[in-house]
Amino acid sequence: MLDVTQTRIPEGVIDLGVGHPSLELLPLEELRQAAQHRLSQGDPSILQYGAELGDARFRADLARFLGPYYGFAVEPETLLVTAGVSQALDLICTTFTRPGQVVLVEEPTYFLSLGIFQDHRLQVVPIPTDGQGLDVEALEAALRQHQVALLYTIPTFQNPTGTTLSQERRERLVELSQQHGFLIVADEVYQLLSYREAPPPSLARYLDTGSVLSLGSFSKILAPGLRLGWIQAAPRLLQRLAQNGVVASGGGLNPFTSSIVRSALELGWQERHLQSLRHTYRDRLEAMLEALSQNGLQPRYRPEGGYFVWLELDPAINSQALLERALQTGVRFQPGHRFSSQGRFTHALRLCFAYYEPPDLAEGVRRLAATLQEYPAEAAGV
Amino acid sequence: MLDVTQTRIPEGVIDLGVGHPSLELLPLEELRQAAQHRLSQGDPSILQYGAELGDARFRADLARFLGPYYGFAVEPETLLVTAGVSQALDLICTTFTRPGQVVLVEEPTYFLSLGIFQDHRLQVVPIPTDGQGLDVEALEAALRQHQVALLYTIPTFQNPTGTTLSQERRERLVELSQQHGFLIVADEVYQLLSYREAPPPSLARYLDTGSVLSLGSFSKILAPGLRLGWIQAAPRLLQRLAQNGVVASGGGLNPFTSSIVRSALELGWQERHLQSLRHTYRDRLEAMLEALSQNGLQPRYRPEGGYFVWLELDPAINSQALLERALQTGVRFQPGHRFSSQGRFTHALRLCFAYYEPPDLAEGVRRLAATLQEYPAEAAGV
Incomplete structure (x- = not known):
């Protein structure tokens, strides 16, 4: 086979x-129609080297789409288009960490993220979790012991436990990141997949602190094979990510696919x-x-x-x-x-x-x- | 704007x-038709997480396409699909280098590759070039001075000089890589763009040595915005690349786009x-x-x-x-x-x-x- x-x-x-x-x-048929819609508009710019942060038209449509789900206005200038969340995580590690630095993860956590941290030769320190997600008291204790570069969390409908970080803990987490100067990398790919009560708003709500990077993806809400995701963060952080060698060399990370998904957003199919x-x-x-x-x-x-x-x-x-x-x-x-x-x-x-x-x-x-x-x-x- | x-x-x-x-x-219209062709065949697997090396059907079509240009049979099992050459170079650095190691580059070389080496904290050592490409005698001298992880070369129609590495020097280069145990990363994105005499065959000809990784891309022969490329190397090297955290997590690096380009290959449009x-x-x-x-x-x-x-x-x-x-x-x-x-x-x-x-x-x-x-x-x- x-x-x-x-x-x-x-x-x-x-x-x-x-x-x-x-x-x-x-949604094969919807993507066929979206491709048809986009590729018949006579705009070859979608086939060119893309803008470093991603096509501004796609980022505007994505922002409009996310706002109602996130419960607050999403600004296009806080979005950088990526080739999926794993690639985003890799880019963040390259930009904001040095080999040997400490990354905090939930215990248990998404197992494949551990491979990415290993590739970047980071020291992984686990923080216990319970039914309300990350144990912020244990986090405080860890912060007294370690100088931390970043914390990787899946705050909503966690992989693997399915739990969601409570609102109170979210606020404490953000406070701690400010006090101790580490970045929060929030893998929020399940944020929109709520089946009972709505979860607390995305951690992107706290972008203004400059310590939050929120990762999203079309893998769970449209199709994994698109390899299309985004990083939402303060523009200052996005500018640093855009200076990465891969982004600088090839331009935007997924211009063609994002142009097709732009049609899926515009036409309401997403x-x-x-x-x-x-x-x-x-x-x-x-x-x-x-x-x-x-x-x-x-x-x-x-x-x-x-x-x-x-x-x-x-x-x-x-x-x-x-x-x-x-x-x-x-x-x-x-x-x-x-x-x-x-x-x-x-x-x-x-x-x-x-x-x-x-x-x-x-x-x-x-x-x-x-x-x-x-x-x-x-x-x-x- | x-x-x-x-x-x-x-x-x-x-x-x-x-x-x-x-x-x-x-080729906007050709890609519209290719998307139409592929997305109307009722095969949703192209939207799923992809095989780590890339869809085997695409790799087979790519191998068939490359063979006649390269002047030797290209085997699908020597191909790994990437999200463009810059991403491929990043993946290779993550997998085969450690911070502080030496990477040799041509002087002058493609300037944006230098950013990628910098991101990986490699020590860049330049090797002079002339009208026949890389100066292999200067290379030998450098190899006596440095323990080298890899050499980055653009052997054919070089960026920026336009020169092509002579056949004699290609053979010497491969010999040296064997003797000194370094990898040759050949950026061959211009290999198919010859306008007068045909260049020497791709360095992929020497894959069996296990020291050559040849990078190709659809950026220069179809469209940059596809972010679609490949690494051609011995299967043993590809297996190591496939264990990278990003590849393991998201599966193949560009399944959706490669499926559309598969149609462009199959239908003869490429x-x-x-x-x-x-x-x-x-x-x-x-x-x-x-x-x-x-x-x-x-x-x-x-x-x-x-x-x-x-x-x-x-x-x-x-x-x-x-x-x-x-x-x-x-x-x-x-x-x-x-x-x-x-x-x-x-x-x-x-x-x-x-x-x-x-x-x-x-x-x-x-x-x-x-x-x-x-x-x-x-x-x-x-």
Whole structure:
């Protein structure tokens, strides 16, 4: 089989480990029409080396789109267009860190961010989390011990726990960043994917402090393959990012794709697609929670949005060992230790509800529960 | 005016400094049709997180396209798809260098690459060049003095000099990389843009040594705004690049755009467009050489392809000071010192013939000559 996508799921397996939208949710026809709309307007500038911060017309449309969701006016001059959030994170590390410096991360955190910090030879220090997100008291203690370059957080519908940082903690976090002079890099790719109550506003609300960089992306609200995202930050910080060698050399990071997505924004398709996704994912979240409950499994936290549910099992269970058994039952998940910079959470696991329809989610959870029954703590700990 | 593209040229100025294709050469209609072709085939996988090395179907089509130009079979498994050459260079530095290591560059070299090496805190050591490209004897001397991580070269139709590395020197260069254990990063974006005699084959010919990484791009043969390029290297090196945090996190670096360009390859439009570009650029190169000759200006070397002509003026002339005079006459160029990691070539300048049609090129050169006459060596040296 030709390698076409990142994830290859074996036939018959329900892979609750993938953190992707499912293929049938990807708006191929809308993007065909958006490409048609944009490429038939006789404007070849979209094929030229782009403006360093990104095409100003796209940034204006993006700002208009985000404002109502964020609950405050988004200014185009606070946006820099990127080739996705991972690339944005890489750019931020190159610009604002030096090898050996300390980066704080949540414990647990998005496992693939750890690879980026490692590439930049940063020292990763974990901060514990609970049902309200990052533990800001533990953060204060860490700040007394370390000189910190930046803190990486997923404040809303966190990956992997699904929790959301409370408003009170957001304010304290921003205060601390001011007092201790570190940057907050907020990965807010799930901010718009709320299925119950609206989350607190994006951390971009605090851009004026000059210590916040908020990362967003079309990966979760339109299509990952576009590799299109943005950094929202004070213009002073954006100017420093624009001086990066890659940006200076090639100009804007994704002019062609952003011009097509500009049509999706202008024509209202992004808005409509997001509303549709919210309904679909709400049903999938409900289905997964229902299936867990029916199988006697209790998620650690109850997510209000995003993609993920986090389970913490009997501490004697090793979820990596469990995964090998689960594969034989035809189900996969992400073992918890991957989300820890310290190899902790060996008894935990992450389930994604975005990729499958409710019947498959129910079947996947049933298989997981069967695996757990067949291999209880003592066996799965082997 | 909204910032849309990287370069803003003032009204009435002929900017021979821009290293871009001109807007009317960008194949908007072909890309509209390619997008239409690809996005109407009911395959949403092109919108999903991509395979780490890039979509295998695109890599196969790219390999088929390159083979006849390169003069040897190109294997898809030697290709990794990138978001342009600058991004590729950044990825290579992250993967294969450590801060403080030595990178060798040509003197003069592509000025914007220097920013990328600086971002990676590398020590840049220049190697002199002449009409046959990199001086391999000087290279040998440098290798006795330095432990070298990689050498960055633009072997064919070099930026800024327009020269091409001779076949004999290519072989010696590869031998030296084997003996001294450094990587050759060959920026070959002009390889296909030959207007007279065909250049020696791409350095990718020596991939089997495991010391060559060849960079290519659609920026010069289709459109810069696509931000689509590739790294050609031994599969062992590609596997290391694919483990980079950004690649591991987001999957392939440009799945959506590469799927559209796949249609441009399949339908033969890339081939046709390249042939048309070669004719156009041949005419522009001739026009520029003719204009220089008519105005008593002698290029340092006679380019056989690419985008650029390099002038070395009276050593007493400072081309940065000259540029300020030239602007008043309505012409711009790139002053030579920008292409030197040492601030040398203050008496040189780079002219690009890709952006303008022959009459504008002739007028630009006429204005440049007028500036030189009005401000001879002693004045322009101020």
